[in-house]
Each structure stands twice: as C-alpha cells, then as structure tokens.
Amino acid sequence: MFNSGYNVQIVVDDDEPEEVLLRRFRREVMRAGVIQECKRRRFFENKNEEKKRKAREAGKRNRRRVFFCPESL
Incomplete structure (x- = not known):
C-alpha cells in the first residue's frame, strides 16, 4: 500500500531551544x-475515488517533473 515508513527522527543538540526543536x-x-496521509485515511475511500486521487497525484508529479527537467530545454 504505502511503501515508505514514517520514521521521523530529530537529533537534539546540546543547549537547543524547544521552539527550534519543535519547528524542525x-x-x-x-x-x-x-499529516497528509492521516487526513486521507480519515474517511473510507472507495476504488473509484482512489483511482481519481492517484491520477491527480500522478498529474502533479508529472507537471513537477516537466517543469523542473532541464533536459527538455
């Protein structure tokens, strides 16, 4: 289903303020x-809605790839 894990690690430095740590x-x-995954899983998503969402996400990825790709110039 979702390939990557959510192991978010923050290394705490000595004398680091809590505000900076929380921001990081x-x-x-x-x-x-x-957060995005939590919001998505909040309600049941049927197969048709899942296909629409995946097509939307793929479109965003492809637009980003085309926009930032220097080889196309």
Missing part, C-alpha cells in the same frame, strides 16, 4: 507526509 520536528513530519 514539524518540518520533518510535513516532509514525510504523515
């Missing part, structure tokens, strides 16, 4: 996609 943790959680 939030950034890593957002980068890993934990």
Whole structure:
C-alpha cells in the first residue's frame, strides 16, 4: 500500500531551544507526509475515488517533473 515508513527522527543538540526543536520536528513530519496521509485515511475511500486521487497525484508529479527537467530545454 504505502511503501515508505514514517520514521521521523530529530537529533537534539546540546543547549537547543524547544521552539527550534519543535519547528524542525514539524518540518520533518510535513516532509514525510504523515499529516497528509492521516487526513486521507480519515474517511473510507472507495476504488473509484482512489483511482481519481492517484491520477491527480500522478498529474502533479508529472507537471513537477516537466517543469523542473532541464533536459527538455
């Protein structure tokens, strides 16, 4: 189903403020996609909705790939 895990680790430095640590943790959680996956699994998704979502995500990935690809220039 979902291939990558959600092992988000933050290494705490000596004398690091909690605000900075919390900010780094939030950034890593957002980068890993934990919140997005939680929101997606909140309600049941039938097969038709899953296909639509996957097509939307693939379109976003392809647009990003085309936009950032320097070989196409």
